Amino acid sequence: MLNGKRILLIIGGGVAAYKALELARRLMERGATVKGILTSGGQEFITPLSVASLTNNECYTDLFSLKDEAEMGHIRLSREADLIVIAPATADLMAKMAGGIANDLASTVLLATDKPVMVAPAMNAQMWDHPATKRNIETLKSDGIHFVAPGSGMLACGEIGAGRLAEVPDMVEAIEEFFHGNIQPLTGKHAVVTAGPTHEPIDPVRYIANRSSGKQGFAVAGALAALGAKVTLVAGPVTEETPPGVNRVDVETALQMKAAVDDALPADVAVCVAAVADWRVENDVGQKLKKTKDGLPDFQLTENPDILAGLCSRTDNRPTLVIGFAAETENIVEYATVKRTRKGCDLIVANDVSATTGIMGGADNEVHIISEFGDEAWPKLSKTEVASRLALKIADILESK
């Protein structure tokens, strides 16, 4: 948490400036107060009004419009923060900082400050790789400036390479780490996470499946590992990459998933994110089913074991905290509330998987966290952010048990 921390957020020019708004929101949710400075480049992408309304504070743009400039307002602004964060930081702004140039509000504040500064660069890959930028970064590092490294991938300019502004959760993590050190509240805890779909064979070439991508479950496994947990991720057939520090067990069917979860116990927390197939084919068909004139193929379905409900009702080795996900297409909160009680889990994370929401297989999620205390609605977030918040919640609950 960032209770009471004062952050001065300098927003430079770049397509990624919109991410600074989300960053401000996340920092405030964690208890920080945020004041914004928007450079003239930044104003080409977002408005001072959006920064001001989001931060509930004035947004500063111009060196000479600070109301109390007679009292050296820019100096005061630079001193009353606990941390100055620049996101996105352009090559130009970093060059000014490295050269000690102060010709606008942002660069003047940065030269006048005696407070720590954290830079999250964003620029074209060639600019990032340019010797001048590298030199400037070295200078800034030796001046004690902190950095949140940019990511790689498709850039706004259409080129591929390094230079993309770090993701918001990574910036939040870097800021929290700056204030508190690398605290890992789940160190020593074991988490079991199920993710992805299951495939239930019909015959040697066909199977029953569903649209789950595994993204949300993999993100949950990664977020728990990032907080120090030992994580066993039991994954159905998906193409997601294993998050760092996670021990992955690949399975195909619901029966294999259940066996792998049971094998992984004991655990402090189990998070069942998998979209387990409800049914499997009971009779062993053996050979490929052929079309015949006598009608439809002869196979019977039987219900798969409910892995989540099984974990909840264990008399030995029940994890301290068992969390389910509820995939609903209507009456989300009502159905999920009933599902939580029926399955006996401590929390259920409910989401609307109607085709129109794009949640199944998509990058974002909008969830309700349902517990014995009722329903907590979270805004639409990336699946990574849902996972980070859920991991923090898990850490809080386990600490209070």
Ligand code: CTP
């Ligand atoms: N789940 C499970 N094993 C199953 C079915 C579901 O562990 N055989 C878990 C899922 O991982 C999820 C939760 O139960 O955490 C709810 O899954 P969901 O598909 O929403 O519910 P169902 O049990 O399939 O109920 P319904 O089909 O009535 O919505």
